[in-house]
Amino acid sequence: MTKLKIAYSPCPNDTFVFDAWAHGRVPGAPRLDVTFADIDLTNGWAADGEAPYDVLKVSYAVLPWVLDEYALLPCGGALGRGCGPLVLTREPGADLTGKTVAVPSERSTAYLLFRLWAADLVPGGVGEVVVLPFHEIMPAVRDGKVDAGLVIHEARFTYANYGLHALADMGEHWEHTTGLPIPLGAIIAKRSLGEETLRLLAESARTSVRMGWNDPSVSRPYVREHAQEMDPKVADQHIGLYVNEFTADLGETGYAAVRGLLTRAAAEGLVPPLGPDALRFP
Secondary structure, X not given: OOOEEEEEOOOHHHHHHHHHHHOOOOOOOOOEEEEEOOHHHHHHHHHHXXXXXXXXXXXXXXXHHHOOOEEEOOOOOEEEOOOOOEEEEOOOOOOOEOOOEEEOOOOOHHHHHHHHHHHHHOOOOEOOEEEOOXXXXXXXXXXXXXXXXXXXXXXXXXXXXXXXXXXXXXXXXXXXXXXXXXXXXXXXXXXXXXXXXXXXXXXXHHHXXXXXXXXXXXXXXXXXXXXXXXXXXXXXXXXXXXXXXHHHOOHHHHHHHHHHHHHHHXXXXXXXXXXXXXXXXX
């Protein structure tokens, strides 16, 4: 089999998950041609159908637009508890009614969680939503360019360095109102690869995750190579938070969380409704 083209982020959870597979240590797995790209790019590639990738890491939020062409793999992604996006402000307890909020993407799971939270707890509605690159959001809030910012991943561990306050945890709100884990990032693969290959991809991803757990030290050079300037301790925290039982297998609870998020978002008019078999694998 020729190499499969895959794109995922340089974040520690993705490099940890794919380390063994990307380096040819998963027996029988297809070889990979890896491209690193932030998730807002992969979301756009999947939704627009313009990039030649067989496998992509995307936000769960983009699934309603792509499931005709791509299948959701039941493993390799990111769900969890206590790991939701945060809304940050300069002052604690700020009122966001009519205020400007920076977000990393309008196609992200974080954005859906934010809009569901705002629908429940900001009765007057937020004001303008602006899209900024992830690394610009906390400085923009700190410098008063926006009133609040929606942040994800390692920003949970670093926002205090910018003198900012966590106004609300989108994950806490989601878990409190649903009792379900937070669906963040998904692994999707082209349906045109065929059922046999899709099953092989899922098993390869699952094996790669388990190999990472069996000896985390093996993946550490790959993780650190692509984690940019992230402190190694923060990278380890990042992996511990986002690589968990749902990464190895979505299971009944994971699928309930995904369908719950997208059903609620559809009810708010944020995404198209899912068909009854849209999440079926393969």
